[in-house]
Amino acid sequence: MPEAVTVGPFTVLPPADNTPSKGKFVLLFGWTDSQFKYVAKYAEWYNQRGFTALVTTAEYQDTHNDMSNSTTLALFQETIPFLREHGLVVSAAESESDHRANPNEGSVLHLFSNGGCIRMRQFVNSLHAQGLALRTRAVVLDSAPGHLSVPGGTAFLTLGLNKWLRPVASLLVYAYLSGVWMMTSQEQWNSHPIETSAVYAVSERHADGNVFGPRLFIYSEVDQIVPANDTKDWIRFAGEKGVSVTELVFSDTEHVQHVRKRKDEYWAAVGRFLGSD
Numbered sequence: 001m002p003e004a005v006t007v008g009p010f011t012v013l014p015p016a017d018n019t020p021s022k023g024k025f026v027l028l029f030g031w032t033d034s035q036f037k038y039v040a041k042y043a044e045w046y047n048q049r050g051f052t053a054l055v056t057t058a059e060y061q062d063t064h065n066d067m068s069n070s071t072t073l074a075l076f077q078e079t080i081p082f083l084r085e086h087g088l089v090v091s092a093a094e095s096e097s098d099h100r101a102n103p104n105e106g107s108v109l110h111l112f113s114n115g116g117c118i119r120m121r122q123f124v125n126s127l128h129a130q131g132l133a134l135r136t137r138a139v140v141l142d143s144a145p146g147h148l149s150v151p152g153g154t155a156f157l158t159l160g161l162n163k164w165l166r167p168v169a170s171l172l173v174y175a176y177l178s179g180v181w182m183m184t185s186q187e188q189w190n191s192h193p194i195e196t197s198a199v200y201a202v203s204e205r206h207a208d209g210n211v212f213g214p215r216l217f218i219y220s221e222v223d224q225i226v227p228a229n230d231t232k233d234w235i236r237f238a239g240e241k242g243v244s245v246t247e248l249v250f251s252d253t254e255h256v257q258h259v260r261k262r263k264d265e266y267w268a269a270v271g272r273f274l275g276s277d
Contacts, residue, residue, distance in 0.1 A: 008079035010054040013040060015047045024050050025088060025107040027134075029123075030057035031143075031256050032115030032156075042110065042259070045267055051108070052086075054079075058115030062122065062193070076126045088135050092209075095133030099212040106135030108274065109211060111201060112142045112256050113226060114194045121197040124209030138213040140270060143256045145198035145234050146226030148189055150177045155224040155255075202238040214244035216273040218258055218266065225255040246273055 005012045010027070026046045030039035034057045043053035083089045088107055090098045099106070111117050127134055146152055154174045158166050181189075189195070204210050215238055219231040228249070238245050248269040253261045 007054070007082040008076050009056045010079055010082075011036065011040075011056070012082070013043045013047060013053040013055060015050050015052065016044075023087070023105060024052065025054065025086065026051045026110055027054045027107050027120075027123075028056070028110045029112065029116035029119045030055065031113035032058045032062070032118075033060055034058070034112070034115070034256075039112070045270070046108075046110075056119060056123075058113075058119040062115060062118045072122050073126050073129050076123055080127070080130070080132070083132075083134070089127060089132045090135055092128050092131050092133040095135075095210060096204075096212070098135065099137075102135075103213070104137055104275075106137045106213075108138050108140065109136055109213075110140045110142065111144055113144050114146055114197070117141075117145045117201040118193045118197040120211070121193075121200045121209070124200065124211060128209035133210060136211050136213050138216070138274060139201070139211060140216045140218065140273065141201060141231075142218045142258065143220070143223055143226050144231070145201050146194065146230040147198075147233065148192045148194045149227075149230070150174060150181055152225055152227065152230070153177050159225070159255075198234055199237075202234045203241040203243060205241075214246065214273070216246045216248065216270065218248045218250075218269065220250040220253045220255070220258065222252060223255045 004014075026043070028039055028042055030036070036055065036057060039055050039057055040053075043055055046053050080089070109120060111120055124134060151174075154170050154177060157173050158169045161169055200206060200209070200211065202215060204212050217231055217235055219226070219228055221228045223231075235245055235247065246269075248265070250258055250262055250265075259266050
């Protein structure tokens with residue numbers, strides 16, 4: 001297997017035969033506190049098709065970080081030379097015209113859950129602050145995005161507990177989050193990174209960084225962390241903003257677990273979405 005290298009918070013995974021196809025790159029933004037090895041499994045599908053994959057994962061603290069703070073802006077500093085070398089960035093002022101002229105060039109983004117959306121927004125904001133923009137051609141959203149909510153927060157914070165402990169913990173967490181909700185203004189909730197990052201994940205025109213290209217939403221009717229109705233709400237929003245949208249909906253898969261149960265359907269949809277890839 002070709003050796004992986006690190007560029008900033010990204011790990012670069014070259015194609016299986018170590019002969020990348022020119023211009024074929026995918027950036028995978030893992031869910032909050034995900035383990036690298038699990039996100040890297042998704043990179044394998046792309047690697048087998050000549051893509052060079054860049055993998056990064058979100059951290060819980062990302063949900064509380066000011067997107068403009070110096071730590072966030074510096075986080076991706078070591079990634080920029082790699083992006084420049086491979087033609088994956090352009091001047092921020094030229095990003096829209098570049099995409100319109102070359103819609104099939106640039107990288108594919110694959111985002112997982114709200115954490116992946118937040119991490120992606122940090123990335124594009126960091127590039128924009130340095131006068132750059134990522135060249136993109138398509139975005140895949142797995143179990144994302146959602147809205148900030150008490151039920152979703154409860155499901156997330158109790159994830160992984162056993163079947164006896166989780167119901168009790170859920171009641172306590174739900175009560176606590178409900179209290180916090182009542183003491184927090186709507187304006188504060190609307191400015192939370194989950195809400196503000198979702199906008200960047202599903203639309204294209206922002207003052208401090210953009211991601212261009214059609215969107216593929218992959219979600220489930222039984223997802224408790226990012227409920228289907230949340231994703232459908234963002235799909236409507238994307239359509240209203242003129243973004244091309246494709247959907248793949250499952251009825252029996254859990255949050256970011258679609259591949260485990262519906263692998264063939266999942267990757268067939270991604271393949272169709274990306275065309276001949």
